Amino acid sequence: MEINGMEQDLARMMELTSLRAQKIEAAPATLDLSDPVQELVQRLHPEKITLRLEAIKDETSDTRTYRFTAAEGSGLPFFRAGQYLSVKMEVEGKRVARPYSISSAPSDWPGFLELTVRRKAGGFVSEQIWRQWQAGSLVEASGPHGNFYFEPLRDSRQIVAIAGGSGVTPFRSMIREIAAGKLDLELLLLYGSRLADEIIFAKELEALAAKAPQKIRVEHVISEPAAGWDGLKGFIDAALIREYAGELSGKSFFVCGPPEMYRFLQEQFAQLGLPRRQIRWELAGAVQDITAEPGYPAGARGRIFQLHLRRRGAEYTVPAAAEESILTALERAGLAPDSQCRSGECGFCRSLLTAGEVYVRPESDGRRAADRRLGFIHPCASYPLSDLSLTTP
Amino acid sequence: MHQVKAANSSQEPSLLEYDVVVIGAGLGGLSAALKLAAEGAKVLLLEQHNLPGGFATSFVRGRFEFEVSLHELSDVGPPDNKGAVRRFLEDEVGVQVEFLPVPEAYHLILPEAGLNIKIPFGVEPFIETIAGAVPGSREPLARYMEVCREVSRALSFIGRSGGKPDPAVLLERYPAFVTTAGYTVAEVTAKFGLPEKALQMIYPYWSYMGVPVSRMSFTLFAVMLYSYISKGAYIPRFTSHGLAAAMDASIRELGGETCYNTRVSKILVEGGKVVAVETEGGEHIKARAVVANLSPHLVYGRLVHPREAVPERAARLLNARRVGTSALVVYLGLDATPEALNLDSYGYFIGPSMDTEQAYANFCRFEPPQMQAVICLNRANPECSPPGTTILSATSLVGPEAWREVRPEQYYDVKNQMAGAMVRQLEEYLNAPIRDHIEEIEVAAPQTFARYTGAYKGVIYGYEQDPWDSIVARSMATGSERLIKGLEFAGGFAFMGHGYAPSIISGRAAALAVLHHLGGSAGREA
Ligand SMILES: Cc1cc2nc3c(=O)[nH]c(=O)nc-3n(C[C@H](O)[C@H](O)[C@H](O)COP(=O)(O)OP(=O)(O)OC[C@H]3O[C@@H](n4cnc5c(N)ncnc54)[C@H](O)[C@@H]3O)c2cc1C
Ligand code: FES
Numbered sequence: 057m058e059i060n061g062m063e064q065d066l067a068r069m070m071e072l073t074s075l076r077a078q079k080i081e082a083a084p085a086t087l088d089l090s091d092p093v094q095e096l097v098q099r100l101h102p103e104k105i106t107l108r109l110e111a112i113k114d115e116t117s118d119t120r121t122y123r124f125t126a127a128e129g130s131g132l133p134f135f136r137a138g139q140y141l142s143v144k145m146e147v148e149g150k151r152v153a154r155p156y157s158i159s160s161a162p163s164d165w166p167g168f169l170e171l172t173v174r175r176k177a178g179g180f181v182s183e184q185i186w187r188q189w190q191a192g193s194l195v196e197a198s199g200p201h202g203n204f205y206f207e208p209l210r211d212s213r214q215i216v217a218i219a220g221g222s223g224v225t226p227f228r229s230m231i232r233e234i235a236a237g238k239l240d241l242e243l244l245l246l247y248g249s250r251l252a253d254e255i256i257f258a259k260e261l262e263a264l265a266a267k268a269p270q271k272i273r274v275e276h277v278i279s280e281p282a283a284g285w286d287g288l289k290g291f292i293d294a295a296l297i298r299e300y301a302g303e304l305s306g307k308s309f310f311v312c313g314p315p316e317m318y319r320f321l322q323e324q325f326a327q328l329g330l331p332r333r334q335i336r337w338e339l340a341g342a343v344q345d346i347t348a349e350p351g352y353p354a355g356a357r358g359r360i361f362q363l364h365l366r367r368r369g370a371e372y373t374v375p376a377a378a379e380e381s382i383l384t385a386l387e388r389a390g391l392a393p394d395s396q397c398r399s400g401e402c403g404f405c406r407s408l409l410t411a412g413e414v415y416v417r418p419e420s421d422g423r424r425a426a427d428r429r430l431g432f433i434h435p436c437a438s439y440p441l442s443d444l445s446l447t448t449p
Numbered sequence: 450m451h452q453v454k455a456a457n458s459s460q461e462p463s464l465l466e467y468d469v470v471v472i473g474a475g476l477g478g479l480s481a482a483l484k485l486a487a488e489g490a491k492v493l494l495l496e497q498h499n500l501p502g503g504f505a506t507s508f509v510r511g512r513f514e515f516e517v518s519l520h521e522l523s524d525v526g527p528p529d530n531k532g533a534v535r536r537f538l539e540d541e542v543g544v545q546v547e548f549l550p551v552p553e554a555y556h557l558i559l560p561e562a563g564l565n566i567k568i569p570f571g572v573e574p575f576i577e578t579i580a581g582a583v584p585g586s587r588e589p590l591a592r593y594m595e596v597c598r599e600v601s602r603a604l605s606f607i608g609r610s611g612g613k614p615d616p617a618v619l620l621e622r623y624p625a626f627v628t629t630a631g632y633t634v635a636e637v638t639a640k641f642g643l644p645e646k647a648l649q650m651i652y653p654y655w656s657y658m659g660v661p662v663s664r665m666s667f668t669l670f671a672v673m674l675y676s677y678i679s680k681g682a683y684i685p686r687f688t689s690h691g692l693a694a695a696m697d698a699s700i701r702e703l704g705g706e707t708c709y710n711t712r713v714s715k716i717l718v719e720g721g722k723v724v725a726v727e728t729e730g731g732e733h734i735k736a737r738a739v740v741a742n743l744s745p746h747l748v749y750g751r752l753v754h755p756r757e758a759v760p761e762r763a764a765r766l767l768n769a770r771r772v773g774t775s776a777l778v779v780y781l782g783l784d785a786t787p788e789a790l791n792l793d794s795y796g797y798f799i800g801p802s803m804d805t806e807q808a809y810a811n812f813c814r815f816e817p818p819q820m821q822a823v824i825c826l827n828r829a830n831p832e833c834s835p836p837g838t839t840i841l842s843a844t845s846l847v848g849p850e851a852w853r854e855v856r857p858e859q860y861y862d863v864k865n866q867m868a869g870a871m872v873r874q875l876e877e878y879l880n881a882p883i884r885d886h887i888e889e890i891e892v893a894a895p896q897t898f899a900r901y902t903g904a905y906k907g908v909i910y911g912y913e914q915d916p917w918d919s920i921v922a923r924s925m926a927t928g929s930e931r932l933i934k935g936l937e938f939a940g941g942f943a944f945m946g947h948g949y950a951p952s953i954i955s956g957r958a959a960a961l962a963v964l965h966h967l968g969g970s971a972g973r974e975a
Contacts, residue, residue, distance in 0.1 A: 059632055064625070065629070066627060068630075072919070072921060073926065075917045076917045077498060080766050083766070087750050089750045091804035092850065093905070096852055100896060109916070130580075134857035203510065203891075210888075332512075391460070400619075403508075404499060422509050424691075449709040
């Protein structure tokens with residue numbers, strides 16, 4: 057095989073070296089490191105986000121909206137309506153992280169960004185947020201994270217949003233975006249609260265719906281109504297959905313609320329015969345009582361196990377209660393790996409279980425198949441059933 | 450209360466002195482660490498992310514686990530005719546991975562050229578199929594494949610000779626390698642008189658390289674084509690994350706250490722020699738050698754310390770090279786079977802035509818893709834998703850430069866518009882009702898790759914291999930381009946170029962070079 061005759065072909069090969077040398081000689085001596093891709097990444101997902109608290113607004117007796125701007129030297133990340141931030145805090149000298157949906161709209165960016173926090177009785181972090189955050193506070197976070205946003209190739213432009221309690225926060229973001237004319241959707245919000253007084257954003261949602269009545273509708277459903285409530289009562293169930301959402305085919309359902317609500321709604325959706333692809337579930341966080349789960353094995357309840365931890369070459373032993381996720385046990389000890397979703401899905405807390413047994417709810421088992429076989433767990437969604445040996449990154 | 454007992458908590462990682470520190474747990478870094486650990490070197494692998502694998506990874510959405518990057522792995526071969534990758538993993542370093550064969554080479558759909566044809570693996574079936582569709586192509590194609598075979602053999606010979614082959618032997622045994630090494634794909638292929646239509650059927654793998662045939666090194670193309678066609682292709686049963694996680698586990702079994710969530714910020718150089726690395730957390734770790742599984746741009750541009758230790762030649766070399774392209778990938782979890790979606794092949798190449806120049810020019814624009822590489826994972830791994838569902842991914846190449854003008858608030862729209870154009874093209878060309886069945890979707894852009902791996906410009910394809918910067922030219926220059934003693938490169942930016950098999954092999958080669966540097970005495974002597 058010759059291309060231009062043996063002599064010339066050989067010369068061409070030998071010339072590769074001199075050609076290379078020439079190219080190198082001719083090139084500038086100062087390395088060009090410009091990188092438009094990483095530049096955009098840094099603006100979309102800044103390495104470190106530091107927020108400066110500007111204002112606090114009381115929404116209900118146990119819920120506040122915190123408005124932030126970017127602290128000096130930090131970016132304010134752009135996001136999609138429905139995404140969350142992982143707020144990093146130091147509580148009693150221990151580093152912890154908690155997810156909070158961004159309740160402001162992308163169109164509010166880059167002016168400000170808001171988180172709306174419901175205080176959880178006995179909550180480790182939300183109680184501290186309540187006590188400590190004031191105008192001027194600096195708050196560290198990562199994100200935006202999460203996949204709970206309108207995706208034009210998959211989702212219908214007719215959305216039925218179902219919220220429970222503080223689960224309304226991502227929908228406030230979407231609704232503000234729709235009202236601002238930046239997101240072309242028709243959205244019906246079915247919003248369940250325990251008491252009328254606990255409805256978050258009641259007035260604002262009303263005003264936004266009035267501004268764009270063809271696009272935005274809001275219906276409140278109260279499960280434990282006080283005398284005098286003349287709106288919808290009970291739970292958001294199949295009958296209510298059918299009545300208010302009308303024709304279901306061709307619509308997308310977005311659900312955000314506590315895990316207990318998800319179980320109930322799953323049955324309702326089954327009755328309605330909706331295929332999975334029409335329903336988006338926001339991450340649910342941890343269940344209230346893991347031992348009450350249908351598949352939870354008998355015998356572990358109430359026990360405290362020993363958790364042997366290897367972390368970056370050092371070893372520790374900490375107690376781990378059956379009722380708490382392994383991540384919580386590690387947080388108590390001030391040894392937790394960084395986390396994002398705390399729902400078993402993102403894999404950020406992935407750790408290697410070298411001995412012992414854990415319980416993982418099938419619904420929050422977001423592990424990769426290979427990891428399951430190799431013994432990895434997501435500590436935020438794994439509960440101890442015996443003494444454990446764990447290696448965290 | 451909590452009893453917290455800290456053992457040696459001041460030490461992280463467990464030692465602060467190693468023979469070798471490997472930076473980056475991509476396939477190149479994992480392979481280097483494996484080989485080093487297997488040879489008894491004291492090795493520490495540091496990775497900034499919380500997972501091994503780099504691009505070789507997967508992610509979970511709902512009830513689907515998506516393969517991020519792998520289309521097909523070359524050089525694995527069946528168990529009874531092992532290729533270099535399988536030999537290395539199974540026999541040399543003892544990594545347990547289950548591989549599944551890919552059923553066909555590719556299904557090519559080029560409507561403007563009137564082509565819709567499935568091309569099989571196996572040299573004979575490959576020639577038969579193309580000859581059957583294009584009269585007059587059998588004889589030239591057979592000669593062409595013979596040349597590709599000779600080029601591949603020559604490269605193995607060069608590898609076995611440690612990169613210093615005897616030129617006389619090379620010329621005598623592998624003349625076709627020597628006569629073609631200086632030329633491009635287009636220059637060599639033109640000599641065979643293959644009809645245009647046959648060329649279109651031969652060229653699709655070009656999209657795994659991202660350099661138009663008018664510039665791509667023929668050697669590179671010949672080796673790739675011959676390897677795939679003659680040995681077939683494989684995928685790991687539990688995605689490429691399964692491969693990476695198994696490699697990570699084996700490193701530890703072999704006595705190596707791996708440390709995640711740890712970003713290296715400096716490679717310390719003294720007297721032209723690597724002496725240590727420093728992590729972002731401030732750990733100072735002594736090392737006699739470093740294997741860098743990241744781009745020389747980042748190593749010379751950001752890591753080597755002090756800056757004066759970076760030779761001027763490094764800057765000139767990198768400025769002379771062309772940084773390869775990146776990609777936009779649409780991952781789809783569909784709630785219908787492959788049959789119902791009319792997806793009967795594993796791998797498709799689709800596009801209006803096979804004009805590699807035009808497709809390359811298109812990398813820098815946000816326009817409907819000229820070429821998509823599409824994978825229906827279920828066709829090689831029917832158990833990859835729940836019954837009644839399908840995993841489909843579509844990749845088109847996009848360059849970094851196109852993103853200069855894109856602002857954060859435009860980014861998602863730009864990405865979604867591209868994804869929309871790709872899905873519409875898929876539906877049209879494959880006659881597949883995709884949009885009616887999307888249960889999960891994710892779109893990865895160069896930014897996504899850059900974010901998770903730190904890759905310079907989000908590049909997935911290393912440096913472009915024109916003849917002057919081809920694997921041949923790079924090999925001839927290795928000696929003169931080892932600019933800092935004890936510093937070796939592994940992975941897609943190393944001498945072999947990107948791709949799963951080349952990254953693995955380059956990691957092994959970097960380990961051998963390091964062992965040589967350490968004087969062959971890296972064993973754990975007391
Ligand atoms: C994606 C996502 C978005 C969300 N968005 C919002 C939102 O917009 N607004 C909102 O209000 N909520 C939101 N949530 C819920 C919110 O994250 C939780 O309410 C919050 O994490 C509660 O944190 P906490 O620390 O107050 O309670 P937790 O401490 O998590 O409560 C669990 C229990 O464990 C105990 N415990 C846990 N850790 C420790 C520890 N380290 N030491 C001692 N005891 C401990 C506590 O005593 C408590 O009884 C969201 C959740 C997710 C997953
Ligand atoms: S933090 Fe997301 S899986 Fe644990």
